[in-house]
Structure formats: C-alpha cells, structure tokens
Amino acid sequence: MNTADLGLPVDVPSTALFTDQYELTMLQAALKAGTAERRSVFEVFTRRLPEGRRYGVVAGTGRVLDAVENFRFDAGVLGFLREREIVDETTLDWLAGYRFTGDVLGYPEGEVYFPGSPIMRVEGSFAECVLLETVILSILNHDSAIAAAASRMSSAAGTRPLIEMGARRTHELSAVAAARAAYVGGFATTSDLAAGFRYGIPTVGTSAHAFTLLHDTERDAFRAQVDALGRGTTLLVDTYDVAEAVRTAVEVAGPELGAVRIDSGDLLLVAHRVRQQLDELGATDTKIVVTSDLDEYAIASLAAAPVDAYGVGTQLVTGSGHPTASMVYKLVARAESDDPRAPLVPVAKKSSGGKTSIGGRKWAARRLDEDGVAEAEVVGTGPVPAELAGRQLQVELIRGGEVLAREPLDVVRDRHIAVRAGLPLSATQLSRGEPVLPTEYVQVPSGN
Amino acid sequence: MNTADLGLPVDVPSTALFTDQYELTMLQAALKAGTAERRSVFEVFTRRLPEGRRYGVVAGTGRVLDAVENFRFDAGVLGFLREREIVDETTLDWLAGYRFTGDVLGYPEGEVYFPGSPIMRVEGSFAECVLLETVILSILNHDSAIAAAASRMSSAAGTRPLIEMGARRTHELSAVAAARAAYVGGFATTSDLAAGFRYGIPTVGTSAHAFTLLHDTERDAFRAQVDALGRGTTLLVDTYDVAEAVRTAVEVAGPELGAVRIDSGDLLLVAHRVRQQLDELGATDTKIVVTSDLDEYAIASLAAAPVDAYGVGTQLVTGSGHPTASMVYKLVARAESDDPRAPLVPVAKKSSGGKTSIGGRKWAARRLDEDGVAEAEVVGTGPVPAELAGRQLQVELIRGGEVLAREPLDVVRDRHIAVRAGLPLSATQLSRGEPVLPTEYVQVPSGN
Numbered sequence: 095m096n097t098a099d100l101g102l103p104v105d106v107p108s109t110a111l112f113t114d115q116y117e118l119t120m121l122q123a124a125l126k127a128g129t130a131e132r133r134s135v136f137e138v139f140t141r142r143l144p145e146g147r148r149y150g151v152v153a154g155t156g157r158v159l160d161a162v163e164n165f166r167f168d169a170g171v172l173g174f175l176r177e178r179e180i181v182d183e184t185t186l187d188w189l190a191g192y193r194f195t196g197d198v199l200g201y202p203e204g205e206v207y208f209p210g211s212p213i214m215r216v217e218g219s220f221a222e223c224v225l226l227e228t229v230i231l232s233i234l235n236h237d238s239a240i241a242a243a244a245s246r247m248s249s250a251a252g253t254r255p256l257i258e259m260g261a262r263r264t265h266e267l268s269a270v271a272a273a274r275a276a277y278v279g280g281f282a283t284t285s286d287l288a289a290g291f292r293y294g295i296p297t298v299g300t301s302a303h304a305f306t307l308l309h310d311t312e313r314d315a316f317r318a319q320v321d322a323l324g325r326g327t328t329l330l331v332d333t334y335d336v337a338e339a340v341r342t343a344v345e346v347a348g349p350e351l352g353a354v355r356i357d358s359g360d361l362l363l364v365a366h367r368v369r370q371q372l373d374e375l376g377a378t379d380t381k382i383v384v385t386s387d388l389d390e391y392a393i394a395s396l397a398a399a400p401v402d403a404y405g406v407g408t409q410l411v412t413g414s415g416h417p418t419a420s421m422v423y424k425l426v427a428r429a430e431s432d433d434p435r436a437p438l439v440p441v442a443k444k445s446s447g448g449k450t451s452i453g454g455r456k457w458a459a460r461r462l463d464e465d466g467v468a469e470a471e472v473v474g475t476g477p478v479p480a481e482l483a484g485r486q487l488q489v490e491l492i493r494g495g496e497v498l499a500r501e502p503l504d505v506v507r508d509r510h511i512a513v514r515a516g517l518p519l520s521a522t523q524l525s526r527g528e529p530v531l532p533t534e535y536v537q538v539p540s541g542n
Numbered sequence: 543m544n545t546a547d548l549g550l551p552v553d554v555p556s557t558a559l560f561t562d563q564y565e566l567t568m569l570q571a572a573l574k575a576g577t578a579e580r581r582s583v584f585e586v587f588t589r590r591l592p593e594g595r596r597y598g599v600v601a602g603t604g605r606v607l608d609a610v611e612n613f614r615f616d617a618g619v620l621g622f623l624r625e626r627e628i629v630d631e632t633t634l635d636w637l638a639g640y641r642f643t644g645d646v647l648g649y650p651e652g653e654v655y656f657p658g659s660p661i662m663r664v665e666g667s668f669a670e671c672v673l674l675e676t677v678i679l680s681i682l683n684h685d686s687a688i689a690a691a692a693s694r695m696s697s698a699a700g701t702r703p704l705i706e707m708g709a710r711r712t713h714e715l716s717a718v719a720a721a722r723a724a725y726v727g728g729f730a731t732t733s734d735l736a737a738g739f740r741y742g743i744p745t746v747g748t749s750a751h752a753f754t755l756l757h758d759t760e761r762d763a764f765r766a767q768v769d770a771l772g773r774g775t776t777l778l779v780d781t782y783d784v785a786e787a788v789r790t791a792v793e794v795a796g797p798e799l800g801a802v803r804i805d806s807g808d809l810l811l812v813a814h815r816v817r818q819q820l821d822e823l824g825a826t827d828t829k830i831v832v833t834s835d836l837d838e839y840a841i842a843s844l845a846a847a848p849v850d851a852y853g854v855g856t857q858l859v860t861g862s863g864h865p866t867a868s869m870v871y872k873l874v875a876r877a878e879s880d881d882p883r884a885p886l887v888p889v890a891k892k893s894s895g896g897k898t899s900i901g902g903r904k905w906a907a908r909r910l911d912e913d914g915v916a917e918a919e920v921v922g923t924g925p926v927p928a929e930l931a932g933r934q935l936q937v938e939l940i941r942g943g944e945v946l947a948r949e950p951l952d953v954v955r956d957r958h959i960a961v962r963a964g965l966p967l968s969a970t971q972l973s974r975g976e977p978v979l980p981t982e983y984v985q986v987p988s989g990n
Contacts, residue, residue: 109714111736111739112709112715112717112734112735112736113709113734113735113736114710114733114734114735114747115733115734115735115738115745115746116733116747116748116749116750117747117750118735118747119747119748119767119770119771119775120748120750120752120753122770122771123749123753123766123767123769123770123771124753124756124766125770126766126769126770127757127762127765127766127769127770129756129757129766132756134752134756161714174735174738175735178738178745180735180745182770220752224750224752224753227710227750227752228709228710228714228734229714231710231711232709232710232711232712232713232714232717233713233714235710235711235712236711236712236713236714236716237713259562261560261561261562261676261680262562262675262676262680262683262871263679263680263683263684263866264680264683264684264716264865264866265680265681265684265685265713265715265716265719266557266560266609266676266677266680266681266684267560267713267715267716268684268712268713268715268716269560269680271713285562285563285564286560286561286562286563286676287559287560287561287563287622287623287628288560290563290626291559291619291622297563297626297628298563299562299564299565299566299567300564300567300568301564301567301568301571302564302565302568302672302675303872303873303891304568304582304584304668304672304872304873305568305572305672307873307876307889307891308572308577308580308582308873308889309575309577310879314575317575318571318572318574318575319567319571321571321574321575322567322570322571322573322574322575322630323567323570323571327567332891333891334891334892408866408868411866412866413865417712417860417861417865418711418712418856418860420856423710424751424752425751425752425756428755428756431758441755441756442755443751443755443780443781443782444781444782
C-alpha cells in the first residue's frame, strides 16, 4: 500500500512498524521456544520526573487507543519484513493474524502522575503485548512531555488564554500531537490547522511581518487586513516602530480594533506603553497579544502586565526543557510456566545501575488529607486496602482487544484542570522542587 | 478523505494543513488588496546556532521536496476551511487550484550551515510562497536539530558504528524522520522498522530485558534466542549478574557469539571487565554493544574502552539538548509594485528586539584557505565575486514547481561526512565554542 497518492508526506501503512526491530526478533525466539503464549503483564511508568518538576501529566492515551486498534500487519508490511529477512516465515504467519486481544488499563488521560505511578498496564500473551512497547512509549513520552509543559504555562497564565503556535519548531506531525497535548494541559487554541482538522481544537491566526513587508506602507498592510478580516482582527505592530504602528492601527480600524500583537522587544515594557497608548486613543477594548519565545517563567513575569493573551511556540513543543518523558514499558509479571492455567509470578530486572524495577501487577490510588487535598500516590501489589478502594486511579481502556471508551478532549482537559486543583498548592510553583506527592509502596500479602 | 481505513494513526489528507492559520488569512487579505501576486523571495536562515555548537547540519531537504509536491487543497481540506470559516469563498476558490509553481534553491542536504546562511530560498508569488512557511520550517527545524546531534555523536564515535534507537522517546513519526536525520549525520543503522520501510535505512535489534524475564532462567532465554536467531545474535547480559550472564552466553552460543549488549551500570568499567572475560572464554571476536542514555560526551568518554558499537536513543531524538533549530522563513524581497514586470526591492523588519534581518536575495559561498580548509561562510546580495564563483553553496531544488532532483540518502550522508572533514579541526571539538566559521556579509552594488 502506498499512501503517496493521498498527498501524505509519510508512507507508513499501519502503526505496526512504529516498532523497534527487537520486538519482532523476541517474538520469533519466543514462538520457537514455546514461551510466546505465556500470559504477561507489562507496565508503563517512570522512575523519575524531569529535574525540578513537581508533577507529570498523562497525555496521549486517546492516541494510544487508536494506535493499538490500527496495529495490523498487512501485505505491504509483511513483504517488507520478509524481504529484509527480519523474521522467519513462522513469525510472519503469526503476524499476519495479529490483533491485540488483551486488556489495557491505566490512568485516565489528563491525570497527573509521579515516579512509580503505573500509568498504563498491558496484559495478554507475551507475544501480543511485547509488540506494543515502542508505539505506546512514543505516544505517551511525547504527548505527556508537552502536556506537562502546557500545564505549567496554563497555571502561570491564570485566566488569560494561551495560543499554541509551535508547529514550525517541531516535526509536522509531532506538531499536531503537541497541539492536542497543549489543549489537554490547558491551552485555549492553536495556530496549527491540521490540529483543528484532526482534533477539532479551535484555531486562530491573522498575519506575520511578511504581510506588512509585502505592502508599500504599514498603513496599506493594515488596511488590507482590516478590509479582509474586519475590525476585530489582530494587527501585528512591531515590524517598524511600535508607537507609530499602534497609532496607524487605530486610525485604520478605529477603536473597535480587536487586538494588537507584539512579537519582539521587552514585552513587559512595550505592553505597558501600548496599553497606555491604546487607552489614550480610545481603543480601551483592544486587546494585547504577546508572542516571543515565551515559556512559563516569561508568562509568569508578565502577570502584572496589561496582556490579554499569550502565544507560545518553541518552548511548548519542546516541553520547556524536557522534550520527552522517561516512561518505560516493563514486564512485571508472567505465567509461571507454559501451562495456560499457570498463575502469574512477579518478575523484575535485578542488575545494578539504577534501572531496577518492582515486580508484580500494581494498583494505584491517591490518598487525600482531611481537607480533601492529595497527600500521597500509593502504589501496591496485592489487594487494595479498604480505605483506598474509592480512590483508585486506573480505569479500563481496552478489554479483550475492544476499546471501551473514547473521550472528547474537553473532558480530558477539564479532568486535568480539576485534578491539578486537587494537588497541594506547591504543585503549581514554577521553582524547581521535589514531586509534590511522595510515592508510597505498599505490599499486602495476597493471602490477607 | 479519511485515512483511518489505512490504519494510520493520523488523519491529515495532505501536507496543506501543516500550516499556521495566519498564512491563509494573509493570503485572503492579499488577494483582496491585489498584492497577492507580487513576486516575492522568502529565505530560510537562522540567527544563531544552539549555544556552544560549532556548526549546523542541513537535513530534511528531501522531505521538504515531498511536502511541497503534496501541498494541495482537496475537497476534505476545503470543506474544513469553509465550515470553520477560516477564509472566504474567493480564497477557497484560489486554494482549490493551488500548486506551487515557483523556484526553490538551497544548501544541499547534508551541508553544514552557520548563522545567516541562506539555507533555502523560495521564490514565486507572495500567495504561493507564504503558504509554505510552516511545513518547510517544521521539517528543516526538526530534522536539522537531530542531524546536528547525530553528527557530533558520529564524530565522537570515530569508526565505531552508531545505532539509532530513540523511537520510544519521541512522537512515532518524528522517530521516522529522526532515524533518517541520524543517518544523514553519520549513524549506521536504526532500530525503527518504519524508518527501514520508508527510507531503506538498515535496521537492527535483538532482545530486551523482558525476554530474559519471560523465561525461567537466563540460560533458557539465551538458548531460545540463539536457537531462533543464530550464534551471531546479540545477547543482553545485564538483567541479573553481568559476569554470570557472559559466562552463560558463551556456554550457550559458543565463542562464535556475535555480541553482548550492556544497558546499565558504569559502562567504562563493565565494558573492560566483559572484554577481559570474553577473551578469557575464547570469545575474542564477540563484540560489545553499549546502550544506556548515551550522548556525544559519553561516547567520547568510551573512546578508549573496548566497545564495538553504540546504541543511542533519547539524546539523539531530542537533539542532545537542542531539540529544534531556530530557522525562520522571512520575506527578503518583493516586487516594487503590482505591475508584473516590477523589479524586486529588498525588505526587512526594522523593529528593535534582536529580530532584525537583512533584506535582499542572497547568495552564499564558502571561502577556503590556502590548504583547502574552509575559513569563512560568505553571504552576499548582488553579483557573486569572481573568486567565490566556484564555491557557491546553493543548488536548484525546484524550478517552476518541478522537483529537479531527489538524492539517495547515502549520497547525502557521504556529502555530510566530506563537508565536515573540510571544516577546521575545531569543528568537531565537543566543548562549547563559537561557530567554527565566521559569517561575512558582502554587498556588491548591483551596478558593479
């Protein structure tokens, strides 16, 4: 299958190749050894948050559900694997019938997470689960990194809307996922049309410096824009002299001018001057949008400035210093033997070097203090203690291969904002610190 | 058009929506003002390299050519733009017939660049050129950032091969582009099957800790792997105790064992111990592959260690601290008037704030010293000085809308390695420093 006919810049016929080769070679070896069908439990978690960050944000879950559903080996893919001799014919036959038939549960999208939180659990045969490692991690690591940065920016911005405009600073399809993750993290709109098309996120955009430079005068450019887009448009006022541009803008559009955009200079100073000038010109309702290499710290520093909206690009799509989360996908339990009725036994890597993990299928719950504020992330194996039964974090996402529920992004975004509000106040401090909740491990012997 | 039927996790019918909305609103305003057809010249350049970096690497050019060819507004896209009222009917009519008919020239892929290098030039009507800003920048900014990191890693690795294995740390389609950019920068192989499928990059991969944990003993796991993949396979030896694993590995596979992989611990120390142990066991040809959060510095620090290959993940796909290049796409010249025969005039933003740029259509050449080593990046407007005529850097990529040449990735990779070798030796120092070549601007009055 060749998608070039569709005008797509990619030519990947299914999600099955978003896979590291070793997943297929492990499959081949396990099929040959007779261990491929052992029931297995894989968990996604991170050993640490990015340095100084106080919470993580789960994002990409909805995209994972799509990716798992579309994980199929069609003729084109099988032909590639055969031609390259990546796996043998037995394995190719097995792959031709591949369809994930297991269970997935996890933190709902928009939830927060901490070191050790079992963010997602994938359970089924070793063979069917091992293949999903890379695509699940790609999606969750990318989207969660962006959502975490977005969440910090949106708490710094308070009630002022944030515009995502980073598409030009990241891969063209990362940009679409980044706009989605930014929305989950609290952004209001995006400049990326593909994100509007694919996810229904509201899109915005008016003009760039090139438009002013195209015209013989700034006045000509402003007039052309107002003629085409109406007085409610946003005029970019920093191509030449800002004060002159603001004067011209109000002359051309009148005091009904929607907004002006400032994209360079000392934004704090310029915003104050522009606000004063707009007010003096009677354009008291004209808003000020600022866009120039903003991050959460710059947004916070403008809290007292007369700014009405922020446009954020580079720092959003690069996760504000942390472009990826460090989630891993680890086998934590598997059937004791090849007998289909064999019980699960916990497993874990035991080598040195800080990469050890805790075996066993885990539950997670968030314990609240007496005021209803979260005070600990509790992770355990075995039965859930009664007092935490109502506070469990994981929900079913896929059962027997069937996706159980897809959520509108607004639901996810609202969840994130509500969950964040339930964290201790120090969660939204921008300064570096420890995770705002400690992770407590409890192990209740399963006989209890 | 809905690509969900293809099993793709994306649903973007053409590259035309990898676009910031303002490009379409500017188009609408220019069409209405009668300025849309003014001949225009846009240039891609960067004002600075990432802090401390000595050169940049142009990557993504081949992907840009695909994206420009596939930039079409089909019924699905037009329906979206109409329904959302993003542009008016006149603009929709114009977009329906869109096809880029202009010229693109630029640095060939794999070349190096410096602040101010005119990396790509797009020339045509304002209307047809302004729409390409976002997709061109997305591709070049992402791919060049990865290629720059890859180039540093490959020069640190010397003749030892580098394996790209970062798919799990970035968006699933960024990963494919990252594997491609890594190859351009000097990597040998990738673990990402989609990159093998799409770009023919050699793929590798054997097994993970999960495979060992699936089996009752490490010996069972090694035997299963050797049975399926042969003695030439790579066994992962750090799930439990490394020394015991190496002993078991050689017992199972014999001294013909292809390689062992170490993924945790003090790699320098462990590599020395494992090499000694392998040699004592007679496995003198068994190679050692190391993979554990490597970057160019870690690779360099292992130069004296008995390591045969490096696997690099996170730091590669995140650009080793610089996940995006800061290239911009600026209007530098346009027709003096709406008259189709009007001459071009240079234009540039003149506001404060460090975002000024130099107007005019530019050429670029690399001046060599008497030993044939590059000594300056010379950028100019007007005629090219005779002594630099043979050293010009830009090549034609698209003429009258037709893509002129596509290059095999091996050609691009070879070019990069050759060009890098022609830079002063300090180019490949890993320590922070200034760009290894100064950028000199020359302006020859066009009457001369």
